[in-house]
Amino acid sequence: MSLTPQQGQDYLIKHDIPQLIESIMIGLLHNRPNEPLNFISSCIESAKECGTKDISWHSFIPPMQLALEPIHIPEKTGILSKNVFKTETPSRMFAEKKQPPPKLPPISSKKPTYEVQQQPMMINNSEVSTEQHRVKSNMDSKKIVFVIGGPGSGKGTQCEKIVEKYGFTHFSSGDLLRAEVNSGSPQGEELKQMMERGDLVPMSTVLKLIKDNMVAHTESKGFLVDGYPREVQQGIKFEQSIAPCTFVLWVDVAQETMVKRLLKRAETSGRVDDNEETIRKRLKTFVESTEPVIDYYKAQNKVRRVDSEQPVEDVFSDVQNIFKEFL
Template identity: 35%
Template sequence: MTRLIFLGPPGAGKGTQAKLLADLLEIPHISTGDILRSAIAQATPLGKKAKSYMEKGELVPDELLLDLVCDRLKQPDAHKGWILDGFPRNVSQAAFLEKLLQELNQVFDYAVNLDVPDEVLMSRLLGRGRHDDNEQTVRRRLEVYRNETEPLIGFYSERSSLKVIDGDRSVEEVTQSLQQVVAS
């Protein structure tokens, strides 16, 4: 049974690696973005709430995200393991996740940080060619990551549950390193 939390800045390859590894291990890749889109598409009560924030261009509040993640971790396919991608985003979400996992009687194996130098992230993010990705927005996203999400590295490191992977390599090499983490 494998349960991993993926950390790393935008452009580090979290989504790609989480999906590849989840497929290899036959466990769900739980991305908060996917959960939100699916809840909105299904017009669930939580989805309707989330949609009202997103339509205003606001971040979905922590409590709502936590409820969505909680629902997702209770689904039968998540009982044999999961990879969380894009959550927790900050230390208060991480503390909540700890409590939630205790309630669900689940323990995660590691928080895996995909480490990639800023200049590589910049070129990856600008190279994706998303219409909203210009140098200024990319720098802003990295800054938000540094302020809000990077403290999670310390949070998990203090709990001896952090593994750092060099994300500045080929997709295959990073996947191999992740498989070694899972096997350890």
């Protein structure tokens, strides 16, 4: 069935497609990834998780590039139609409404007649902003290292050594998720089913677990966030709500090596996701979803790679050389 132009426009607006396309296009121009199709795919997967209603023009831009608001953002853009959607930011909205300064009330028992518009919304925004500022202030002085590597890459072993030598606090997204599974909660049961299928857990769930644990350890010298982010949008959301990462430690190893290590671990681990079929699916998921993250942070010169085919101590020697650069 063919659609009229108006019906087509209504359909796109209903599903929030225009702002999603704009956000992806702006993200591409800001990040200039080596694999743009992987970047686009990652953005779409992130939109599926968080919902297109939450997508704005800057959703796929690193937070450090948003320190200054663009000089001019038109009220309406014309990617698909000049009247499709607005991109006006709240701060710009308030700035353009020039309110006259309130006059002093008369010396009288009567209440003044003037009032401030939209005060409830401003108070709510302030409360949210204050909480975000408190969390970010506590983390700004901390070294935050994203540790990325496929399952069985040896990143967990290297994290243990980093904790021992440098006094960092280590959070494995996988361990946090398994702890939730073992809790027997309804969410834990749902997570268990996802892990058995080899599916990725929703970004919001993982980020909340990590954030809560970091806030509980603000006295730490630094944080190792192991196995996170698995998608570009996860990294962006983390840096927007907590703090920018200092650098990304990429623990790199051949896929077949990871398969052999995981099958060996399966002999004693008892983990539901340690079987060959699930292992290979997890590796495929890692390649498709996580490698765009490496490209994203490479563009910011934040990626530091170690070769985990080497003996453990040789790998750690390389890790120490990297840490000297940032400590």
